[in-house]
Amino acid sequence: MSARICLPVVYLLLTFLFASLPATAAGGRGDATIFIYHHFGDNRYPTTNVGMDEFREQMAYLAAHDYSVIPLSELVEMLASSTPLPPKTVVITIDDGYRTTYSEAWPVLREYGFPFTVFLYVEGLEKRYSNYLTWDQVAEMAAAGVDFQDHSYSHHRLADWPRGMAEDQYRAWIRNDLVKGAEIMERRLGQRPRFFAIPYGEYNHIVLDEAQKLGYEAVFTQDAGSVSDDTDLMMIPREPILGTNWSTLAHFIQVLERVDLPFSEMTPGLSPLRENPPPRIGARLLYPERYRPGTFGIFVSELGWRQATLEGDLVYIDNDTELTRRINRVMISARERESGRTALRFWMLTQPPGE
Numbered sequence: 392m393s394a395r396i397c398l399p400v401v402y403l404l405l406t407f408l409f410a411s412l413p414a415t416a417a418g419g420r421g422d423a424t425i426f427i428y429h430h431f432g433d434n435r436y437p438t439t440n441v442g443m444d445e446f447r448e449q450m451a452y453l454a455a456h457d458y459s460v461i462p463l464s465e466l467v468e469m470l471a472s473s474t475p476l477p478p479k480t481v482v483i484t485i486d487d488g489y490r491t492t493y494s495e496a497w498p499v500l501r502e503y504g505f506p507f508t509v510f511l512y513v514e515g516l517e518k519r520y521s522n523y524l525t526w527d528q529v530a531e532m533a534a535a536g537v538d539f540q541d542h543s544y545s546h547h548r549l550a551d552w553p554r555g556m557a558e559d560q561y562r563a564w565i566r567n568d569l570v571k572g573a574e575i576m577e578r579r580l581g582q583r584p585r586f587f588a589i590p591y592g593e594y595n596h597i598v599l600d601e602a603q604k605l606g607y608e609a610v611f612t613q614d615a616g617s618v619s620d621d622t623d624l625m626m627i628p629r630e631p632i633l634g635t636n637w638s639t640l641a642h643f644i645q646v647l648e649r650v651d652l653p654f655s656e657m658t659p660g661l662s663p664l665r666e667n668p669p670p671r672i673g674a675r676l677l678y679p680e681r682y683r684p685g686t687f688g689i690f691v692s693e694l695g696w697r698q699a700t701l702e703g704d705l706v707y708i709d710n711d712t713e714l715t716r717r718i719n720r721v722m723i724s725a726r727e728r729e730s731g732r733t734a735l736r737f738w739m740l741t742q743p744p745g746e
Contacts, residue, residue, distance in 0.1 A: 421475060421476030421477045421478045421479075421480060421619075421620075422476065422478075422480075422617040422618065422619050422649075422650040422651050423466055423476050423480035423481065423482060423617065423618040423619075424480070424481050424482070424617055424618070424630055424646060424647055424649070425463075425466070425481075425482040425483075425484060425611070425618060425627065425628070425629040425630065426481065426482070426483050426484065426629065426630050426631075426632050426646075427484050427485070427486055427588075427613060427629040427630065427631050427632070428441055428446075428483070428484070428485045428486070428496065428631075428632055428633070429441075429485070429486055429487055429489065429631075429633060430489055430491055430633075431443060431446060431489075431491040431492065431495035431496045432446075432491060432495045433489070433491050433495075437634065437635065438633065438634050439633045439634070440633065440634070440638075441632055441633060441638040442638065443495055443499075445638045445639065445640065446495075446496065446499060446638075447499055448640050449632070449640060449643045450499055450500070450502075450503050450505065451503075452640060452643065452644070453481060453503075453505070454503055456479075457479065458479045458480075458481045458647070459477060459479055459480050459481065460481045460482070460483060460503075460505040460506065461480060461481070461482060461506065462482070462506040462508070462538060463482050463484060463506075463508040463538060463540070463586065464538065464585070464586075466480065466482050466618065467585075467586065467608060467609045467624070467627075470609070470618070470620070470622060470624055470627075471608070471609075471624060473620065475620060476618065476619065476620060481647075482507075482508070483500065483505055483506070483507040483508070484507065484508045484509075484510060484588070484611070484629060485507060485508070485509045485510070486509075486510045486512075486542060486588055487510070487511070487512045487515065487523070487542060487546075488509055488510070488511040488512055488515065488516060488523055488524045488529070488539075488542075489522055489523060489524070490521075490522055490523060490524060490528075492509055492524060493524055493528045493532065497532060497537070501535075506536070506537075506538065507537065507538070508537075508538040508539070508540055508586070509524075509529075509532075509537065509538070509539050509540070510539075510540050510541065510542035510586075510587075510588035510611070511524075511529070511539055511540070511541065511542050511572075511576065512542045512543065512546045512590075513541070513542070513543070513544045513571075513572040513575050513576060514544050514545050514546065514572075515546075516529070517575060526579055529579070529580070530579075530580075533580060539576070539580060539584070540584045540585065540586040540587070540588065541569070541572055541573055541576060541584035541586065541587045541588070541607070542572075542587075542588050542590060543568055543569060543572050543587075543589075543590050544568050544569070544571040544572030544575070545568050545571075545572075546590040546591075547568060547590060548590065548591055548593055549565055549568075549589065549590060549593065549594065549598045550593040550594050550595045550598055550718060550739070550741050551593075551717065552595070552597075552663065552741075552743070552744035552745070553744070553745075554744060554745030555744075555745065556744065558597070561597060561744070562597060562600075562601055565597065565598060565601045566601050566604075566605065569587070569601065569602065569605055570605065573605070584607075585607065585608045585609070586607060586608060586609045586610070586611065587602050587607040587609075587610050587611070588610075588611040588629075589602075589610065589611065589612055589613070591613070592612045592613025592614065592629075593718055593739065593741075594610075594612060594626075594661070594739060595661055595662065595663060595739065595741045596660070596661035596662050599625045599626065599661065602625070603625055608624070609624045609625070609627055610624070610625045610626065610627065611627045611628075611629055612626055612627065612628055612629065612737075613629055613631055614626075614628040614629070614720065614736075614737035614738070614739075615628060615630055615631070615646075615649075615722070615735065615737060616628035616630070616649065616651060616652075616735055616736050616737055617630075617649050617650050617651045618651065619650070619651035619653060621651065621653035621677060622651060622653075626738070628736070628737065630646045630649075632646075648732055648733065649732065649733050649734070649735060650727065650730075650732050650733070650734045651734065651735075651736060652676070652682075652723055652724065652725060652734035652735050652736045653676070653677040653678060653736065654674035654675055654676050654677060654706075654723060654736060655674065655675050655677060656674060656675040657673075657674045657721075657738050658671055658672065658673055658674065658707070659672070659740055661738065661739065661741075663741050663742060663743040663744070664714065664740060664741070664742060664743060665743075667713050667714055667742075668710055668711055668712050668713045668714065669710055669714065669740070670709065670710060670711070671707050671708070671709055671710065672689060672691060672707060672708050672710055672721060673689065673699065673705060673706050673707025673708065673723070674705075674706060674707075674723060674738075675704045675705055675706075676701075676704045676705075676706055677704075679701065679703070679704045679706075680728070681727055681728055681729075681734070682725040682726060682727060682728055682734065683725065683726045683727070683728050683731075684701065686724075686725045686726040687699040687700075687701050687706050687723070687724070687725045688723070688724050688725070689706070689707070689708045689721065689722065689723055689724075690720075690721065690722040690724070691714075691719050691720070691721050691740075692716060692718075692719040692720045692721075693712075693714050693715065693716050693719050694710070694712060694714075694719075699723070706723055706725075714740065714742075716742075717741065717742050718739055718740070718741050718742075719739070719740040720737055720738075720739055720740075721737060721738055721739070721740060722735055722736070722737045723735065723736055
């Protein structure tokens with residue numbers, strides 16, 4: 392399973408917008424980067440694969456440039472306790488639990504002593520799909536210190552609110568799937584998963600709410616972006632490394648140079664669209680003074696990139712185009728005033744049930 396919702400378009404845009412920006416040494420404020428991988432050295436899946444030469448090159452870069460690769464749990468604990476994030480912090484995550492995690496990625500990560508987390512698509516293991524890890528392999532890796540967390544049982548597109556399903560039924564559908572996966576993981580591994588990575592990275596307010604109610608300490612998306620002290624524990628971004636263009640070392644380095652762009656009060660928010668076309672798309676910046684005037688932009692999957700207006704702490708675009716896709720990713724971006732680094736953050740717009 393993999394993220395298929397316009398990710399190539401999003402990352403092509405990011406590459407186009409920011410490829411010309413100079414690499415700048417990280418400043419005093421810490422922003423962590425969480426990488427997400429899927430397949431390793433498996434050319435049958437070109438859109439979600441990373442070649443092993445590229446993967447080794449990326450791990451060598453982290454080691455040679457003194458990046459601190461820490462366990463996912465350590466990063467979550469820093470966020471939860473409001474501990475400032477150190478500069479040059481990196482976390483490595485792998486989604487789904489494909490067999491190449493064991494055969495290809497693990498030996499390289501073990502060589503460098505890098506901790507990592509695998510988010511398991513539980514049904515794939517339970518039904519012994521040939522491309523997925525076995526529970527024996529998981530047990531071997533766990534005994535060696537590899538962290539395993541939850542990626543749901545069925546890997547449904549949870550933000551797809553089924554037509555004709557009332558909200559209480561929709562919530563139960565999400566909850567039952569997550570509970571089933573978590574209970575199997577607890578039985579197999581002896582402990583309940585603490586963290587949840589959303590299948591396909593697709594979410595709305597109900598998906599996040601149900602995950603929080605089930606007691607997950609942190610929820611992870613597939614939105615590009617860095618992690619800062621202002622990151623919401625229920626919407627932690629991760630940077631996918633995949634495909635032809637986005638598994639290169641140049642892209643990997645570019646991602647490491649990005650920083651978070653904290654905002655709140657997104658318009659529209661995480662609930663399904665109540666008004667379409669949405670007349671205004673934007674958010675309130677927590678630190679508008681950090682960014683260079685005139686560099687603000689807003690990207691919407693269906694609309695493309697547009698120059699944004701900044702009024703006080705409100706950054707926005709006006710819109711008269713109806714959104715027809717079931718999900719749109721929205722990105723606000725700018726350049727930091729002092730460092731010139733790219734700052735960005737995403738959220739999702741979803742259609743009402745059955746639309």
